[in-house]
Amino acid sequence: MKKQKSMFRFIVFLVITCMISGLFAGCVGKQEGDGSQVDKKDTEKVSETDTTEVSAERELVNNVYTTGLPIVKDPVTVRIAIVRQPGDQSSSTAVKPFAVKSEKDTNIKFDWIDLATDVNTQISVMLAGGDMPDAFIGGINQNLITLNYELFTELEELLPKYGPNTIKFYEENDIPWKELLTFPNGHIYSLMGGFYTNYQNLVAGGxxxxxxxxxxxxxxxxxxxxxxxxxxxxxxxxxxxxxxxxxxxxxxxxxxxxxxxxxxxxxxxxxxxxxxxxxxxxxxxxxxxxxxxxxxxxxxxxxxxxxxxxxxxxxxxxxxxxxxxxxxxxxxxxxxxxxxxxxxxxxxxxxxxxxxxxxxxxxxxxxxLGSRMTANLTAFVISASSKYKEVLLRWWDYLQGSEELRMLTARGIEGYIWEYGEDGKTYLANPTPEEKTRLIKEAGLAPEYNNTMTNASFYIDNFHPLIINNLSYHPPKEGEYPSQGYARQCAIDLLVDYLPKxxxxxxxxxxxxxxxxxxxxxxxxxxxxxxxxxxxxxxxxxxxxxxxxxxxxxxxxxxxxxxxxxxxxxxx
Ligand SMILES: [Ca+2]
Missing domain, CATH: 3.40.190.10 (Periplasmic binding protein-like II)
Incomplete structure (x- = not known):
């Protein structure tokens, strides 16, 4: 686990370094997690009108690479309306670590429309012919989609090509995604988010x-x-x-x-x-x-x-x-x-x-049995009017494609809110204020971040594009008593083999x-x-x-x- 992670970091570091130094065309690497090839070199365009280019390494369709990073050849700007968590103290989604990393890795520029107050009204205005963003993270529910099918992108045909990690993840976790996501008219308009297994809820109630x-x-x-x-x-x-x-x-x-x-x-x-x-x-x-x-x-x-x-x-x-x-x-x-x-x-x-x-x-x-999984079924939707459907789907897929990005998007930087345990599981971390300051500095976060900011300022919680285990709780230290979370976890350990399948x-x-x-x-x-x-x-x-x-x-x-x-x- 540790070794794999550090290797992944090394490769990401390598890719970023190559990009920065303008030597990207000469880079060779293999990205952990989604198994896709990182670009070796761009091929020359066959003709000005041809929209598809295939090289030995990567296919480029209308400025979008179908695999690897970056996602677009020439930068494009996408506008995304995102619902903010209560208590989020960041000035904008733009400063959050996953958003900063996304821009660096993908060549996509993000114009975030942060929805904090009057969310439903703001969304209604957008849907009623106002200024539609390219995509929504949160704020859209099944009912809104059913009433406005024509406003949203049908995803089922795009998914295999531009969202393979997403499908793979659903399937590896035995999610009946086609049943869950298909609307009565037979199309898929939304992808799941805020999707996690919560061990604490595995047993119903008492x-x-x-x-x-x-x-x-x-x-x-x-x-x-x-x-x-x-x-x-x-x-x-x-x-x-x-x-x-x-x-x-x-x-x-x-x-x-x-x-x-x-x-x-x-x-x-x-x-x-x-x-x-x-x-x-x-x-x-x-x-x-x-x-x-x-x-x-x-x-x-x-x-x-x-x-x-x-x-x-x-x-x-x-x-x-x-x-x-x-x-x-x-x-x-x-x-x-x-x-x-x-x-x-x-x-x-x-x-x-x-x-x-x-x-x-x-x-x-x-x-x-309580619940094996929770999910928001309409976490991510792409507007039918967007020119960047494939770009957005690939970006969502990129966030879902590796544990590092899943954790960064949903739980922020490692060590601050969460950390790996010896068993490879993710645990709730409890750093001191001094350690927090050091972690913020080491991660190179935006200057506005400091160790007093709420957890919600570091990530997107309810609509993150992933399926993860909820954080585990550490056992009490010498001289301490078990926390509620840890005690519940231990109680469930005794029952987990006796739950209905x-x-x-x-x-x-x-x-x-x-x-x-x-x-x-x-x-x-x-x-x-x-x-x-x-x-x-x-x-x-x-x-x-x-x-x-x-x-x-x-x-x-x-x-x-x-x-x-x-x-x-x-x-x-
Ligand atoms: Ca007594």
Whole structure:
């Protein structure tokens, strides 16, 4: 990794040096990352009217090289409207490191139209026949495209030739890009941006955190099964595990149905249930009418009956739930991270609950999946009126073509906001102000940059043209406690092998089908939730269970499953 990077730098340095010294025609090099040849030498034009030149090294079409750098033979100026991040303190996108490097590398001049306030109004004016820029980064959504197809460039035919890295990147990351990007009229008008996998969001919502100090005080081990968890919670209930002299003021398992992450239903994962259905090998599998679900309800009822869960959990507010956690009275709770509510030192008493297996379901443990990826599907669009469609597409492709440029564009200079870890992953960096000043100087940033400027001043965040892993978090140093980000990361490490392989696609459902669904399934979710609460509080009998199964049918649970199957298959 290190070696490759320094080699890349060397080659880029070589190319730039050659350009500066006017010896570019004599340079030979191979660019890492996209594998394309760097120009060896320009060929002579065949004729003045011929628009395509092919040399042994590079093809030139209408002043645009189809591979390598620079992108244009003679400089051209492109105007790009770009939405600025709140908190961006740079005077213009023009001074940002990726923009400066782009000009040096590509021979393209950029005229940035920074959109900071009244963005929608400004864009509406442009689209309504005002001064259209050559391209937009941010600010355009699918609806605007659908209403103004004629204003935007159809990209599908240009992409293979002028955007090969973009396609390669989508495909290497298993992005169904054709499905995601094709509009109802069959054309592609936009490219994805702000696209990253976020490990922190891999698991949906809450993760269990259990007080390890209490477990130690109870002279028990971290639980691995539902029986062991029961024993731990029982000890929390019966003993004075927080050592304050009162054996009755511990809440063994604190939960809150009104809190976004604190639900008791997350414990269903021990019985292999991720939600109202599972996705298994292409099939939407019902879960709410299974023996596994009944077994889960009966287990929770046992906890309830013996006072091992907070009996207020179904009615209390999120604020009450959080207050109990802050008072250090909760043995186990589900949350984003224990650090979300507690000072780092206190939060460190809690460890992620991890995998808890239920008897008879040992190989079934399955945790709810959050999101494998996020993306802005309309990050980059090119105006139909632009004379520089190919130039712009190649530039976007260039930014996407190597990790160095992807990181520079989306996270700024190395060492300042991000850094490489020993494992080759990118981490959140934490340089001192002095180190920041040195990094700014070494990178030769514009004079306006200083070590007090916000991160957003160094890069484009939401619409960067790339797919990257979100930054990882370093473990705490000697004498420090884990940060929230690091703690969440460690908790997910324990669950990552127990997530569903498949994910519900984000493609929109036709409006009429959605209307039918909302009508037919009205009340289903509420009914499921109320039966869960009632069963945990009062227990499940054959009679109550059979009645529930009958009612599920009446609330169109079968239709609900079929509908989600069609949604998964994209077969409406
Ligand atoms: Ca106590």
């Amino acid at each position: 993760i269990g955190y259990i007080n390890e100090v209490w477990i130690k005080n109870a002279e028990l081990e971290h639980p691995k099964t539902t029986d062991e968890l029961y024993n731990v919670l029982k000890a929390f209930k019966e003993k004075d595990v927080d050592l304050d002299g009162d054996p009755n003021n511990e809440i063994p398992f604190e939960f809150c149905e009104k809190d976004w992450a604190g639900h008791i239903r997350t414990l269903q994962s021990s019985w292999g249930i991720t939600g109202n259905f599972n996705i298994d090998n292409g099939k939407i599998v019902p879960t709410m009418n299974t023996q596994a679900y009944r077994d889960y309800l009966e287990y929770c009822h046992k906890l309830y009956k013996e006072g091992l869960i907070n009996q207020e959990g179904f009615s209390q507010t999120s604020d009450q739930f959080i207050a109990n956690i802050k008072a250090m009275k909760a043995g186990l709770f589900f949350a984003w991270a224990s650090q979300t509510y507690l000072e780092l030192e206190l939060a460190a008493q809690y460890a992620p609950l991890g995998v808890i297996k239920a008897p008879g379901y040992e190989d079934k443990f399955l945790y709810p 498949e994910e519900m696609p984000k493609t929109p459902v036709p409006a009429d089908k959605l209307e039918e669904y909302n009508f037919k399934c009205q009340g289903l979710e509420d009914y499921i939730n109320s039966f869960r609460a009632k069963s945990i509080m009062e227990g499940v009998t054959d009679e109550s269970w059979n009645e529930y199964l009958k009612n599920l049918k009446e609330y169109n649970y079968d239709f609900y499953i079929e509908f989600n199957q069609k949604r998964f298959d994209g077969s409406f």
